[in-house]
Amino acid sequence: MEKSEVNVGLLGWGTVGKSVSKILLSQRKNILKKSGVNLNLTKVAKRTMPVEGQDVDLPNNCLTTDPSEVVNGSGIDVVVELIGGVDTAFDLVTQAIENGKHVVTANKALLAERGAELFQLANQKGVFLGFEASTAGGIPIIKALRESFSGNQIQSMHGIINGTCNYILTQMHEQMTSFNVALASAQEKGYAEADPTLDIEGIDAAHKLSILSSLAYSTYLPFDKIYVEGITKITDKEIQYAKEFGYVIKLLAIAKMTDSGIEARVHPSLIPERSILANVSDAFNGVYLVGDAVGPTLFYGQGAGGMPTASAVVADIIEAGQTAVGGLVNLKTGGWTKEESSEVEISSIAEVKTRYYMRLVVRDQPSVLAEIGQVLGDCQISIAAVTQKDSQACDTVSLVIITHKALEKNMDLAREKLSKLEVVEDDFTVIRIEELDFDNT
């Protein structure tokens, strides 16, 4: 086996496990290029064998129902724990570390309750224990705390770190639905578990806060030291009255350094509706963190779901793999040097497609709009909205046009043609619109 090759074994093959497998199998070359490690998905242990075909094409002989083939398997370098729960997961992770394997886990309850023992063992054995996916799913907040902010004293953290509660509260705020209706909707969308107690009682958020605050303050802050209050007592009346006073109710996980010690608490809070966290909606997560050097920072993204969580798990597998092959691969520059660089086309601005805001100062006379519409139409630009603003002078007006998506080269042509129209008085303004859509289309 080449020095760059790293064998990976998964414990658990639910939504996250399948997504991790998909990324490992489809991104292998890319990961090798970026990180210098060649990841082989070697074993996947699941509770029962599939009776029919699976939607991920695993290598031959990869599936097993015996987790010891992963934690004790002589060829496995990195064990990825995705089974959840505390006791069995603790035994398997302990066994893997005892065997000198690097471990990656997404299990917040495990770390919040028995993290101190696991990290001590990992340190003794000199193995990597990665847990980026345990808190805020795909948001790289663990790496930020462990590495990027190491030179800071963390003054405060305010996190929306339970997507289920955030979805429920958003529904209650925006649709004015009751708690029960919003919870049923969360369950229907697959955000909440069939038994949603861990989410709505604030326990899941407290597990995650235990991890974040332990990292932020370099001291183990176990789950049972955190004050926890869920959202079950929030009624539509609270939401409505809070709204009238200009507030939004969110389940916040808060950690602060104060003169009397570290505050760590999870509870519903009213926050000003103009604040950044008030605009973290639906099942999204957001963490607002203030460091003494860096000042305020904001982390936002998907805190749950197969692929976002797998994104964080795979990043940890790569780091574990780099540790397994000796860390030298950190010297890899992932495409910056000439020999690593791929031949990719850099597309021209002329081919960019966006919506546009246009403001033209035009003569206030008949058929102006028709002339402008004709030019835009000839250039394949479709108008989404038009408004005419008050007269600038006695015989001119500002015409504001919002277009549908159009090619930049077509807009260039339209600008040229419009500037030649007699009815267009002045130079005009064109600004691209970025909708910041979730799907980025």
Ligand code: HSE
């Ligand atoms: N139940 C969790 C949430 C899933 O709603 O955020 C991710 O930890």
